[in-house]
Amino acid sequence: MxxxxxxxxxxxxxxxxxxxxxxxxxxxxxxxxxxAALLPQVTxxxxxxxxxxxLEGIIKSPYSTSQEPNPFEDVSTYNNxxxxxxxxxxxxxxxxxxxxxxxxxxxxxxxxxxxxxxxxDIMAPHTLEERTYxxxxxxxxxxxxxxxxxxxxxxxxxxxxxSNAKYVAFETIVRPSEMPGQHRPIxxxxxxxxxxxxxxxxxxxxxxTGLYGVELPNQNGAPLRLVVxxxxxxxxxxxxxRISFTETMPYTSWSDxxxxxxxxxxxxxxxxxxxxxxxxxxxxxxAGFFASKIPTLMLNGYAEQVAGLYTGMDLAKxx
Amino acid sequence: MNFPTTRQVxxxxxxxxxxxxxxxxxxxxxxxxxxAGLSLGADPIEETQDFIGIxxxxxxxxxxxxxxxxxxxxxxxxxQLRRMTGLYVLFYVSIHxxxxxxxxxxxxxxxxxxxxxxxSFITLGIAxxxxxxxxxxxxxxxxxxxxxxxxxxxHRLVYAIGILACTHxxxxxxxxxxxxxxxxxxxxxxxxxxxxFRLIKNRKAQQS
Numbered sequence: 211m212x213x214x215x216x217x218x219x220x221x222x223x224x225x226x227x228x229x230x231x232x233x234x235x236x237x238x239x240x241x242x243x244x245x246a247a248l249l250p251q252v253t254x255x256x257x258x259x260x261x262x263x264x265l266e267g268i269i270k271s272p273y274s275t276s277q278e279p280n281p282f283e284d285v286s287t288y289n290n291x292x293x294x295x296x297x298x299x300x301x302x303x304x305x306x307x308x309x310x311x312x313x314x315x316x317x318x319x320x321x322x323x324x325x326x327x328x329x330x331d332i333m334a335p336h337t338l339e340e341r342t343y344x345x346x347x348x349x350x351x352x353x354x355x356x357x358x359x360x361x362x363x364x365x366x367x368x369x370x371x372x373s374n375a376k377y378v379a380f381e382t383i384v385r386p387s388e389m390p391g392q393h394r395p396i397x398x399x400x401x402x403x404x405x406x407x408x409x410x411x412x413x414x415x416x417x418x419t420g421l422y423g424v425e426l427p428n429q430n431g432a433p434l435r436l437v438v439x440x441x442x443x444x445x446x447x448x449x450x451x452r453i454s455f456t457e458t459m460p461y462t463s464w465s466d467x468x469x470x471x472x473x474x475x476x477x478x479x480x481x482x483x484x485x486x487x488x489x490x491x492x493x494x495x496x497a498g499f500f501a502s503k504i505p506t507l508m509l510n511g512y513a514e515q516v517a518g519l520y521t522g523m524d525l526a527k528x529x
Numbered sequence: 530m531n532f533p534t535t536r537q538v539x540x541x542x543x544x545x546x547x548x549x550x551x552x553x554x555x556x557x558x559x560x561x562x563x564x565a566g567l568s569l570g571a572d573p574i575e576e577t578q579d580f581i582g583i584x585x586x587x588x589x590x591x592x593x594x595x596x597x598x599x600x601x602x603x604x605x606x607x608x609q610l611r612r613m614t615g616l617y618v619l620f621y622v623s624i625h626x627x628x629x630x631x632x633x634x635x636x637x638x639x640x641x642x643x644x645x646x647x648x649s650f651i652t653l654g655i656a657x658x659x660x661x662x663x664x665x666x667x668x669x670x671x672x673x674x675x676x677x678x679x680x681x682x683x684h685r686l687v688y689a690i691g692i693l694a695c696t697h698x699x700x701x702x703x704x705x706x707x708x709x710x711x712x713x714x715x716x717x718x719x720x721x722x723x724x725x726f727r728l729i730k731n732r733k734a735q736q737s
Contacts, residue, residue: 280571288571296705299570349703351572396705467704486648486700488640493633495571499561502635 253281253422262424265338265358273414274342275511279422280353284496286427290347291448292396293382293389294429300391301429308388310432310449319379319455322370329433333419335368336360340423341416343439345446346478346510350503352492357437358420363411371407371455378410379403379460380436381452397463403447404460404474405438408519414439414512417450440512442476473529477520478510482529538606546610550617553584554624574632578625585621586694588614590715593691597722612668615687619665622658650700657693660686691716 279285291301294308313329342356366378382401386392392399409415418437419426426432431448438445444464454460464472471485480490491503509516520528533542557580560567569576592614599607634641644651664684666672673680695716699709 284571292705296703298572351575394707483647486650488643488648491640493572493574499573499632503633503637 252278253283255423258282258422258424262427264424265420268338268340268358268420268423271339271341274340274356275344275354277342277344277354279342279356280496282422285353285355285421286429288353288495289429290349290443291391291429291431293391293399293401293449295391296396302427304390305428308385308428308432308449310426310428313433313451315434315450316452317369317454318452320372320374320457321455322372324369332365332434333360336364338419339416341418341437341439343414343437344510345437345439345443346492346506348442348444348472348476348484348489350484350487350489350492350506351495352504352506353495356422357416357418358423359416359418359437361413362415362417362436363413365417366410366453366455369455374457375407375455377456377458377460378405378407379452379454379456380405380447380450381454382447383449383451397467400451401447401463402461403436403445404456404462405445406519407455409438409516412516412519414515440478440509440516442478444472445476475520475525475528477525477529478506478508479525479529480506480508482526532604533606538609542606543609543613547613550588550614553581553621557581557624574628577628578633581621581628582625582698585618585625586698586712588621589618589687589691589694590712590719592618593687593716593719597719597726600722600726616665616668619661622661626654626658650697653693653697653700657690657697660690660693664690688720691720 287302288298289301290298291305294301294304311329314326315329315332316326318324338358338360340356340358342354344352345355346352380403382399383389384392384400405415416437418431418435419433421427421430426435431446431450434450435448436446436450459474462474464476465474478489483489489506492506493503494501507513556567557577559565560569561573561577569580592611595607595611595614599605630636630641634644645655646652664686667676667680667683676683695709695713698712699706702709
């Protein structure tokens, strides 16, 4: 398979120059250049709390975007992780008691090697890569996150999936004592997600164990989560304890809860609106009060690499 | 039970009430500018929208609670807070609307029109705002006098506004409907009390 390198989208391609110039003018005029909510910020190493363990031996990846990532503060305080509550600040507020260590993952289904493996055994043979990806939420906001992880396909191949493995299913841990959101049946716990096997094997798809060079904060899906950058964020399941190779399309939580609103594929697509809001544009998080929405790109800007997976499919039907 | 005097209502209760209703606006202003340790977080536009929207709904329910409270306690002066509270609802809903129009949509008329036509919860929001503006304009003594008996009828629109607002909230929630359910429940109680008092009144009228 020919893997194309990403077309680098500069931030200036996304936020029109007139917009950010206007923003600066407005701020200067108002004399507000130091105020909190109004200005974008950049994260330096010193901004990352020391309690997060640094990850060693991370290599750069050509798949990373050159866009400026959102500050650590945004990435770690603005989260959808319903296991800890449904507000954006709930995950950071309520995940303090969650224990991502020790951790093990069960691999089962249509593969030659199956069983339960410790987190350390799962990760041992792989080299960590930094993958700075755009993240587009189905709620029409977006961020840029410098993930650290491994290609999911490299990991899956170690378990030698058989020819019956048409899909890969993922499951989040159920631990209501540490995840207060699981006391209420908002979704049918455990949270479950799935990919077609070719999507799972695609080199852009990663299992992340960190961000900003440190281990994943609990609220971001510690210790192990999926990242599929061309799909809406809810596909990128967090705190994974089970990976199953299946022959049939697996159960997925959101499409089960609201089948008219969320589909199995959930590919970012500006032309297919959510029934209750438009997906044509998105709000970049962290750009402050004067940031306009920006146009959403087909497959979140990764069309060149992944559009081939969906040749001949009606994406409005298979949303 | 003691009743406050007219002077107490005018010079003490109303000013205190005015400041209390202003508190969410003060909080928002401080948070926008990052003052007093307050912040709107990573998505200030959405945080503003949710914060000011929920306070508009809360004050709307307070407005609707004043009449039942009066009927239950006999404290007639409570009615004197009704107009001010209602105008605060209009004030907060206007901020809610302007925040949607300018920071959120960047005054993109195409997108706004599409939203109003295609997205039911926004259609309802616009309808509620329109009704609120009508009630706001006609809330003066002059309009009250001019409209006479029709004024009371017109201002029953506030019940429709309550229903529109609760549905607007319900429909924009992604999945967790607990919060909108609570607000809708409170609205149902407030409207139910009115129906109850009306029935009692009718029965008394029949008996006498």
